[in-house]
Amino acid sequence: MNIIQLLPDSIANQIAAGEVVQRPASVVKELLENSVDAGAKSVQLIVRDAGRTLIQVIDDGAGMTETDARMSFERHATSKIRTSDDLFRIRTMGFRGEALASIAAVAQVEMRTRRASEELGTLIRIEGSELKAQEAISCLPGTNLLVKNLFFNVPARRNFLKSNSVEMRHILDEFQRVSLAHPEVSFTLFQDDREVYNLPGGKLSRRIIDMFGKSYREQLAYCEEETPYVKVRGYIGKPESAKKTRNEQFFFVNLRYIKHNYLHHAVTGAYEGTLPEGSHPFYVLFIDIDPSHIDINIHPTKTEIKFDDERSVYAIVMAAVRKAMGVYNLAPSLDFDGNVNFLSGQGSATDRGRSDASGPRPVVPSWITGERPAASDPDMPRDRPRSLPSNYNFDKASSDRAETEALKKSSARNWQALFEGIAKPEPATPPTTTPPVSDWLPTAEPPVPEQPALTLGSKANQLSEGDDVQPDNIIQVQNRYLLATVKSGLLVIDQRRAYERILFDQFQSALTRHSGASQQLLFPKTVKLMPVDYQLALELREELTSLGFQFDELGANSLVIRGVPALSPTLGAATESEEDVFGNLLAQFREDTGKLKLERPEALARSLARRTASRYQTRLSPVECKALVDQLFASSNPGYTPKGEAITSVLTLDKIAGFFKP
Known part of the structure; x- marks a missing residue:
């Protein structure tokens, strides 16, 4: 029984x-x-x-x-x-x-x-x-x-x-x-x-350099802070060495590796204002604490622990990182010796005060631009203020004043162009149905009259009937967003996410058809990879070749890059070299495959699109803005990125009016 x-x-x-x-x-x-x-x-x-x-x-x-x-x-x-x-x-x-x-x-x-x-x-x-x-x-x-x-x-x-x-x-x-x-x-x-x-056995700094490469020799800053409750020690990386992924961040509590998002926030908080958007700092930090203050058995793999006073540990870790940044002068500081009257550029100590055409221009005081010089001598002012030094350069001041006036007139014309067509009365013509967005988008083939128009299932098509985005009225804001007026309000487009969607479709198509165009480099680039990335590159050789990468093995975890994808907008730009793009692609692929269950081609297309979509930081011309919007709405899903992030949003007239309610 x-x-x-x-x-x-x-x-x-x-x-x-x-x-x-x-x-x-x-x-x-x-x-x-x-x-x-x-x-x-x-x-x-x-x-x-x-x-x-x-x-x-x-x-x-x-x-x-x-x-x-x-x-x-x-x-x-x-x-x-x-x-x-x-x-x-x-x-x-x-x-x-x-x-x-x-x-x-x-x-x-x-x-x-x-x-x-x-x-x-x-x-x-x-x-x-x-x-x-x-x-x-x-x-x-x-x-x-x-x-x-x-x-x-x-x-x-x-x-x-x-x-x-x-x-x-x-x-x-x-x-x-x-x-x-x-x-x-x-x-x-x-x-x-x-x-x-x-x-080989030795100091922590040598272990970091042996493991991650000699380039870290000049990028490490020692970090240490000791209190009766906890001791923090280790190394942090300089802001300019920050990576696009979080693969090189390590926390150890009593020599045991842990994952702790709360303490990670403390480190990134100490870097606030010094890191570019989307970058992550390098750090290897050891926390020594009495074992009675922690619980290490809350997870089977013991990678997650609990502190009895997390706020104190958070504050001490942040203080230790900030102290290291201050000691090694990693954070930007105020320059009390610099000339505050310069519009751009710091200049060296010997160059301060120069006002030649190649250097920064001084700010012209308001009393100089207030009155024009006499007609008989246009290069000399009518009255010299008593506070001016005897060696003041009036020729340069006159030139700067003329340039300032021209800039004001140009800015006024640009602002006036934003409002062109808004106050114009509508022509007395019978009302017609506004064409859909797809009417002004470019198509790869001429439309067939017998087939109905295709409507994509995304939020980009949830504009009310009659909404028509005027490509000539697209405005770029802070190199990050595009604004376009529609009848229901204002259409806002995230520029980086739009590029990510467009590039993903192009890369995925190249992987499917094995037809990725390659741009040959005039001078081949040698890239030194981590062992894990080197093995990954060899395994992904076929897919990377389909995208447009061409590389050969050099041994010792090194590759020679001879060609890069021609579709990528940032390759060859000053912001990111071919070596960085290739290395960051492999790191991003490792991160994506570790979090998501995706097929290899889709994961690779996602990773490369996310890495090369950084062109959102650059200024676009009106023609480029229009081309970006055209390509976005011609993509497979204009409303969302491959990761599911929203690309477009509509500010309705009611929502805009709500901003001004008393």
Whole structure:
């Protein structure tokens, strides 16, 4: 009659593995942290087939006795917890005693371990929680652990793994986090018998440079702040080194990597006013705090923690970053020695006060422009004010005054042009139906009279009947928005998002037809990539070629770019070089594929469109404004970006009138 029974250990371990071992990167994280906890000074990670076939970690740590080696594969067996109070004083990585038991439940595990004081070591083989062999062998001090054929007995879990490039990116992320947290330990990574990282032990600054490149040598600023409650230390990047993605931001609490949006906001708040829009700063920050003030067991992977006083930690982190920016003069400061009478440009100390044609122009006082000189001598003023210095340049002042008057007249004409046609009376003609928006849009082929007009299903077509956007009346505001008058009110278009939608359609079409046009570079560009981005570029070679990129391998994580997509509006511009576009594209692709479940072509088109849509920061001519609006409404979905962000919005007359109600 009894139906409740205890689960076998093998099944219980597989259930636990569902939380601990989600993918090969989870195994890498647990094994690397075990090596660090064992006091290793040198750790090697060997990966084959993105961890599906083999994950091997070799360290020179303390090693284990024969009994400890066998007990390490039992559930809830740990050397770090003795009483319940120890849960609130944890400073090591693992402590729950589930890692090796969970890994052994879903893989074929082989471990060799020996303590330095012993002559022989221990060999243990386990497959699916079943002990296959245990014997004494001769081996080096430390631990050598091999995990073969992950999920061999759980084919459903194995089928849910992503491509090798995606899984390898997760492994590299875990490797970077552990190696950054412990710069004093030497780490080496081999992928398919090829060395990817060789990081010697040393200072944190050297670890950052060895991992991310020599270009970071001049971009790092040391950050430190110590209080009785918490200590913050690490490095932050200069504002000019900010990237378009958030892949290089690391928080460590008691040497444990965490994700904390609240503390991230504290760092970005300290950078306020120094970063371009859409850029993210680099930082590697360590927070040392009494373990009794945090809870690290609120998430299975322990990447999320809770502070008992988050506001204090927030304030201290922000203060530490602001202090570092002030010490290293990273933030813009007021220049009390500069001449405030210059309209543009700072100029050097020797150039201040110059007013030649190539330098900045001084502001002309109002009393100079108030009265014209005598007709007999147009270059000299009629009366010289007593406050003028004897060597004042009246010729230059007269020239500046004429230029100022011309600028005023030009500005007046431009403003008057905005209101042309508004006050004109309508001609006495019978009312006609206003043509739809598609009538003035360019089409690739001449319209067929027999076919009805196509109406796109987006908010751009929810304009009331008779609304007609006049392309000649398109106005650009702050290089960010386009305004066009319609009968129901005012149509507002986000310029960057409009470019993103247009470019996405073009890139997606190029990927589908393999017909992306390439613009050859006069001088090929060499780009140095992160190992994860280098592997990604090689895997995406076919898709990148379809978009228009042409590149060759140089080895050592370097590529030579010979051609770039001709559709991209920012390639070759001064704001972003070809190397930056290529690197940012790969970083954006990694970020998008990590968050969204998209097919590779769509994800690549999204990433490139988002990276190259930065032309919204530039000034457009009236012809370019009209062309942008034309192309937007001719796209597949004029109302929204590929990410689902609104591109257009209509300010109705009622809404505008509401702004002026008393």
